[in-house]
Amino acid sequence: MSNYFEIKDLKINFETSEGIKNVININELNLYKGETFGIVGESGSGKSVLAMSILRILPSPPAFIKSGKIMFKGKNLLELKEKEIQKIRGKEISMIFQDPMSTLNPVFTVGQQIMNVIRHNKHLNKEDAEKEALRMIKLVKLPDAKNTLYKYPNELSGGQRQRIIIAIALSCGAELLIADEPTRNLDVTIQAGILKLIDELRKELGITVLFIANNVNLVFIVSGRVAVLYKGKIIEVGTSQEIKREPIHPYTRRLLGITPVDREISNLIEPDFKKEISLDDFACSYFCKCEERMEICKKDFPILTKIGNTHWVNCHRVINREVNNESASISH
Amino acid sequence: MLSFITRRLLLGILTIFGVILITFILVRVVPSDPAAQWVGGRATPQQVAAAREELGLDKPIYVQFEHYIKDLLKGNLGYSLMTHQPVVEELKKRFPATLELVFISCIIALLIGIPLGLISAKDKNSWIDHFSRFFSIGAISIPTFWLALVLQLIFFMILGLLPSGGQLSMKIKLFQNVPHITGFIFLDSLITGNFAILKDFLKHLILPAICVGAYTIGLVARMTRSALLEILSEDYIKAARSYGLPERLILYSYALKNSLGPTITAVTLAMGYALMNTFLVESVFSWPGIGKYIADAVVCLDYPAIMGVTIFAACAYILLNLIADIIISLDPRVKL
Amino acid sequence: MSKKINYYNILIKRRLKALKEYLYLLKQNKLTFSAFIIILFLIIIAIIAPIIVPFPSHIYGAVNPQDKLLSPSWTYLFGTDEMGRDLFSRVLYGTRISLLGSLIAVAMGLLIGVPLGLMAGFYGGFIDEFIMRIVDMFLSFPPLLLAMAIAAFLGASLQNAIIALIISWWPWYTRLIRGQVVSIKEREFVRAAHAIGTPSWQIMYKHILPNCISPVIVQASMDLGGIILTLAALSFLGIGAQAPIPEWGLIVNTSRTYFLKAWWYGIFPGMAIFITVLCFNLLGDGLREVLDPKTKKY
Numbered sequence: 001m002s003n004y005f006e007i008k009d010l011k012i013n014f015e016t017s018e019g020i021k022n023v024i025n026i027n028e029l030n031l032y033k034g035e036t037f038g039i040v041g042e043s044g045s046g047k048s049v050l051a052m053s054i055l056r057i058l059p060s061p062p063a064f065i066k067s068g069k070i071m072f073k074g075k076n077l078l079e080l081k082e083k084e085i086q087k088i089r090g091k092e093i094s095m096i097f098q099d100p101m102s103t104l105n106p107v108f109t110v111g112q113q114i115m116n117v118i119r120h121n122k123h124l125n126k127e128d129a130e131k132e133a134l135r136m137i138k139l140v141k142l143p144d145a146k147n148t149l150y151k152y153p154n155e156l157s158g159g160q161r162q163r164i165i166i167a168i169a170l171s172c173g174a175e176l177l178i179a180d181e182p183t184r185n186l187d188v189t190i191q192a193g194i195l196k197l198i199d200e201l202r203k204e205l206g207i208t209v210l211f212i213a214n215n216v217n218l219v220f221i222v223s224g225r226v227a228v229l230y231k232g233k234i235i236e237v238g239t240s241q242e243i244k245r246e247p248i249h250p251y252t253r254r255l256l257g258i259t260p261v262d263r264e265i266s267n268l269i270e271p272d273f274k275k276e277i278s279l280d281d282f283a284c285s286y287f288c289k290c291e292e293r294m295e296i297c298k299k300d301f302p303i304l305t306k307i308g309n310t311h312w313v314n315c316h317r318v319i320n321r322e323v324n325n326e327s328a329s330i331s332h
Numbered sequence: 333m334l335s336f337i338t339r340r341l342l343l344g345i346l347t348i349f350g351v352i353l354i355t356f357i358l359v360r361v362v363p364s365d366p367a368a369q370w371v372g373g374r375a376t377p378q379q380v381a382a383a384r385e386e387l388g389l390d391k392p393i394y395v396q397f398e399h400y401i402k403d404l405l406k407g408n409l410g411y412s413l414m415t416h417q418p419v420v421e422e423l424k425k426r427f428p429a430t431l432e433l434v435f436i437s438c439i440i441a442l443l444i445g446i447p448l449g450l451i452s453a454k455d456k457n458s459w460i461d462h463f464s465r466f467f468s469i470g471a472i473s474i475p476t477f478w479l480a481l482v483l484q485l486i487f488f489m490i491l492g493l494l495p496s497g498g499q500l501s502m503k504i505k506l507f508q509n510v511p512h513i514t515g516f517i518f519l520d521s522l523i524t525g526n527f528a529i530l531k532d533f534l535k536h537l538i539l540p541a542i543c544v545g546a547y548t549i550g551l552v553a554r555m556t557r558s559a560l561l562e563i564l565s566e567d568y569i570k571a572a573r574s575y576g577l578p579e580r581l582i583l584y585s586y587a588l589k590n591s592l593g594p595t596i597t598a599v600t601l602a603m604g605y606a607l608m609n610t611f612l613v614e615s616v617f618s619w620p621g622i623g624k625y626i627a628d629a630v631v632c633l634d635y636p637a638i639m640g641v642t643i644f645a646a647c648a649y650i651l652l653n654l655i656a657d658i659i660i661s662l663d664p665r666v667k668l
Numbered sequence: 669m670s671k672k673i674n675y676y677n678i679l680i681k682r683r684l685k686a687l688k689e690y691l692y693l694l695k696q697n698k699l700t701f702s703a704f705i706i707i708l709f710l711i712i713i714a715i716i717a718p719i720i721v722p723f724p725s726h727i728y729g730a731v732n733p734q735d736k737l738l739s740p741s742w743t744y745l746f747g748t749d750e751m752g753r754d755l756f757s758r759v760l761y762g763t764r765i766s767l768l769g770s771l772i773a774v775a776m777g778l779l780i781g782v783p784l785g786l787m788a789g790f791y792g793g794f795i796d797e798f799i800m801r802i803v804d805m806f807l808s809f810p811p812l813l814l815a816m817a818i819a820a821f822l823g824a825s826l827q828n829a830i831i832a833l834i835i836s837w838w839p840w841y842t843r844l845i846r847g848q849v850v851s852i853k854e855r856e857f858v859r860a861a862h863a864i865g866t867p868s869w870q871i872m873y874k875h876i877l878p879n880c881i882s883p884v885i886v887q888a889s890m891d892l893g894g895i896i897l898t899l900a901a902l903s904f905l906g907i908g909a910q911a912p913i914p915e916w917g918l919i920v921n922t923s924r925t926y927f928l929k930a931w932w933y934g935i936f937p938g939m940a941i942f943i944t945v946l947c948f949n950l951l952g953d954g955l956r957e958v959l960d961p962k963t964k965k966y
């Protein structure tokens with residue numbers, strides 16, 4: 001089952017004016033069929049890069065996939081030729097984006113956009129494509145499907161647009177949906193509707209959802225399992241209950257708003273312009289902001305260590321603890 | 333939609349009025365005396381005074397302006413000091429040649445420039461992109477009049493392949509009956525099936541067309557490239573790729589439809605520049621159009637002619653822009 | 669007091685760092701960089717022209733009839749014209765005229781156009797309408813036409829041609845800046861400055877202007893080339909520089925009569941125009957790649 005979707009040793013670099021920056025460095029990430037898997041991270045952690053790399057729509061300069069594998073149903077997506085990955089896009093793996101207005105082409109009607117995709121991917125003629133389009137619009141619970149077909153994107157509201165985008169993404173039978181911050185640009189009240197829709201569709205169509213966001217609470221509510229992404233590395237992975245109940249990594253604790261009360265808040269190291277300290281000088285990428293850092297964190301890379309059935313953490317405190325045979329839970 | 337057109341039309345008329353005002357002011361700045369110009373060098377003061385009265389130059393300014401406007405509305409642009417013929421007649425006589433030249437040059441420029449910009453944007457940073465960018469910048473840097481001389485030097489004097497000027501060679505003009513249906517030699521010879529004339533005409537057309545079109549090719553290629561690059565970086569293109577649509581479909585169907593606005597703008601600008609280039613090129617190639625007319629006029633200080641061509645060209649340009657704006661407003665994004 | 673000095677220190681250091689980065693990016697594009705070097709070279713030539721010119725008397729008036737219309741040789745690198753004047757000297761000196769003329773035209777165009785555009789965009793309302801209507805009137809002429817008409821009516825001379833160009837060019841800058849100002853005006857930091865009571869002119873020049881200067885810089889550097897071209901065109905038509913000024917376009921025009929006998933006469937000045945304008949355009953294009961946030965790579 002864990003061979004459904006697997007990322008292994010993925011390293012992605014970016015060419016910037018300041019040299020080559022490593023943006024993604026993920027050892028292992030698995031998805032199970034039919035689950036909702038959440039990835040949470042702050043802006044700049046590499047979430048969108050990760051999402052786009054799966055479908056290989058990363059702009060290739062400046063991004064370069066240095067090494068790694070993305071296995072989907074036994075095939076390595078990174079090794080496929082352009083024609084082969086095109087067969088996967090839309091039909092097996094689909095993506096929805098953050099801004100519903102800019103994701104839709106403003107000079108075509110919504111109906112034309114859905115039908116274009118359906119006609120091209122499923123090779124249907126015009127009438128059948130129209131029927132399919134209507135079916136999808138109804139599936140995403142938009143009223144007055146027939147008239148919606150003829151509307152331009154600027155005539156719809158944000159929530160309606162996002163539903164159309166979900167319709168387009170799922171119109172050709174995709175079984176893995178990558179949702180890159182789908183509700184970020186929507187009002188809170190509309191957000192709930194979209195999230196509910198995605199979940200219902202997941203159950204109805206039996207699809208797997210990879211949900212990416214920077215709103216921590218949202219991700220934990222929506223997903224079954226969660227991975228925390230910091231500067232391109234996965235620092236904690238587990239079920240949402242596990243992590244919520246017992247977040248181990250200091251960054252996760254920060255994200256969830258839990259800070260240890262009885263520890264002194266030592267000086268955070270800020271990047272210093274005078275001495276030109278770069279944040280990449282330390283082994284653990286979270287070193288500078290970590291309140292629980294130790295000497296070993298400077299030099300040794302921490303590795304993803306299993307501490308529960310499904311709970312993995314990337315932090316020296318855990319490894320230390322294991323070595324010293326302390327108890328599994330940390331007392332606050 | 334209709335209200336947009338009317339609004340735009342009114343704005344156009346207002347602009348034309350502004351143009352007329354500006355040209356009128358220009359004439360009043362003239363240091364030399366148009367009346368003296370009119371009667372020639374060796375006129376007596378009485379003759380000059382008589383001419384002044386005849387030309388209405390002794391009346392106050394606002395009266396002159398009133399006369400000017402009235403004349404314009406009647407279609408009277410004054411008399412050309414060079415030829416002593418009505419300026420309107422001169423324009424009517426010469427305009428078809430220039431229009432033909434501009435039109436054909438622009439079509440060629442678009443046929444070369446737009447695909448060049450397209451390929452450039454599609455394969456950004458490839459060798460063909462670098463080549464076409466350098467070529468485009470070269471095309472807009474080359475002095476048109478110098479290019480005309482260089483081409484004439486190479487193809488006429490050194491290689492002897494092409495004629496040095498004129499629209500048709502003497503042989504044809506003397507011995508053949510040049511058809512005169514539309515006034516455009518290209519169309520006329522095509523319609524009547526007279527391919528000898530057509531071939532001769534094309535041989536005469538090619539060098540002026542290259543000179544007039546050189547700048548526009550560069551301009552159109554650059555504008556197409558930048559417009560397309562901007563579109564291709566938009567989110568909806570990224571999304572279309574993620575749905576599995578092939579690059580060819582994305583480029584020619586999605587991206588192109590979005591580039592209607594910038595393309596129309598590029599075409600309009602191209603025609604404007606092409607018209608200006610004819611002013612520089614026509615005299616070198618003895619092409620009998622309004623370009624040569626105004627080039628001669630500025631040297632002889634034939635002010636009515638200069639004014640006439642200026643107003644005419646400006647109005648044509650304003651009309652072109654108006655049509656372009658209306659076409660662009662068909663874009664569903666434009667909120668009227 | 670020491671805090672203030674520290675602040676300015678860091679500011680200067682950051683500005684220098686930004687400048688270094690721009691130069692680094694500029695260097696990356698070899699074509700742009702070579703164009704930049706050639707322009708520097710041309711500027712140096714223009715400045716030291718009086719010193720290095722081989723036949724200083726030939727520039728303007730001196731007549732040398734026995735050497736007329738000689739083809740290029742080691743003495744006369746570009747050959748001679750119909751009055752026996754060394755064309756190399758004349759073309760060399762023409763660099764000064766073209767570069768200086770276009771610099772003046774662009775600078776004056778900016779001086780008139782930018783403040784007007786700032787005012788139009790900032791104050792809006794009637795001032796905006798008024799200024800932009802005038803701008804529209806000027807811009808509704810096809811390029812070059814207005815300059816031609818103005819130069820023709822003012823009387824043919826180099827100065828009048830430059831004046832004509834200034835009058836034709838300033839509206840472009842006004843329109844460009846106004847568009848930028850209108851979009852920047854709504855941003856938070858402008859409202860904040862307003863709320864603290866910063867005087868309008870300070871908001872315009874210290875807050876808004878620096879943010880919209882990039883497209884103007886790009887446009888101006890390309891215009892330096894474009895104006896040289898237009899100035900040469902006006903002189904070619906006979907309504908710009910008059911003899912005996914060694915303006916490039918004028919030399920090309922004079923060469924037409926002797927075209928059949930002396931091919932070199934018109935070729936070299938035209939080549940000079942081409943190379944100069946090409947370099948300015950390449951520079952402007954390269955600057956656009958560097959300064960335009962839209963084409964920036966991440």
